[in-house]
Each structure stands twice: as C-alpha cells, then as structure tokens.
Amino acid sequence: MTFGEHIKTSDWKKEKHVPVIEAPAKVKKGEPFMVTAAIGKEVAHPNTTEHHIRYISLFFKPKDGPFVFNLGRCEFCAHGESPEGPNTGPAYTHHSATFVVSLSAPGTLHAISFCNIHGLWEDEREIAVE
Numbered sequence: 001m002t003f004g005e006h007i008k009t010s011d012w013k014k015e016k017h018v019p020v021i022e023a024p025a026k027v028k029k030g031e032p033f034m035v036t037a038a039i040g041k042e043v044a045h046p047n048t049t050e051h052h053i054r055y056i057s058l059f060f061k062p063k064d065g066p067f068v069f070n071l072g073r074c075e076f077c078a079h080g081e082s083p084e085g086p087n088t089g090p091a092y093t094h095h096s097a098t099f100v101v102s103l104s105a106p107g108t109l110h111a112i113s114f115c116n117i118h119g120l121w122e123d124e125r126e127i128a129v130e
Helices: none
Strands: 018-022 031-037 051-062 069-075 098-103 107-115 121-129
Touching: 018 107, 018 121, 031 051, 031 107, 051 098, 069 098
Parallel strands: none
Antiparallel strands: 018 031, 031 098, 051 069, 051 107, 107 121
C-alpha cells in the first residue's frame, strides 16, 4: 500500500475531518494572498485531549509541473492537557491555519489534516494565476 492510499477524502459538508481550503479562485502572479485551511466548517470536530486534530499541512502542485511543493505546516499542540488530567488545561489551539503565499503558475492547493484517532484527510482547490 502506498502512502497516498492512507489519505482519506470526503465531502467536508458531511465529514468533520476534512480540511476546508478557503482561497481566491484566481490570483495575480507573484502577489501574496491568504489561504486558510480549517477543520469543522460544517460539522464540528472535537478538540479534546483524547480526540483532536494534530496538524494541517498545505501543499501546491503547479498545473504543468512535476513536483508538489510544501507551503507550510501548522501544529496544534494544546488540547486541554494539564497535570490535573485530560481536558482540564487552561489552553486549547483551534484547528485552523492561515498561510500567506504567492504563486507564479496555476495549479492545485492540497491541505492535509491529521486526526489522532482517524488518520489523514485531504482537500484540494484549483487556483488560477493571471
């Protein structure tokens, strides 16, 4: 089994693990823009010590290029842990990340999220460049 076969996909409107990519459909060549990848836009995902999203990674595959580029990764490190026990901590990180990127070619953004119980999940979004 290849690594890619471990990555699950689904409709983010029905599945709480799928990252949702929010970005413009078209951007200007070389001009920075924001890309947000978040979990739970339609269906909430738990954020507890026992069940949480550990990270979101963002990648870009140029339409006519052979390689995928890693744009960044955001790790969520606080899920309510504390010396007093699970879910009693004073801080939680929410599973949403915003990246500022610029592109010189059209292609596809890919967001990968990792749930500590349910594994890897992916979403993708085409981006045009003018």
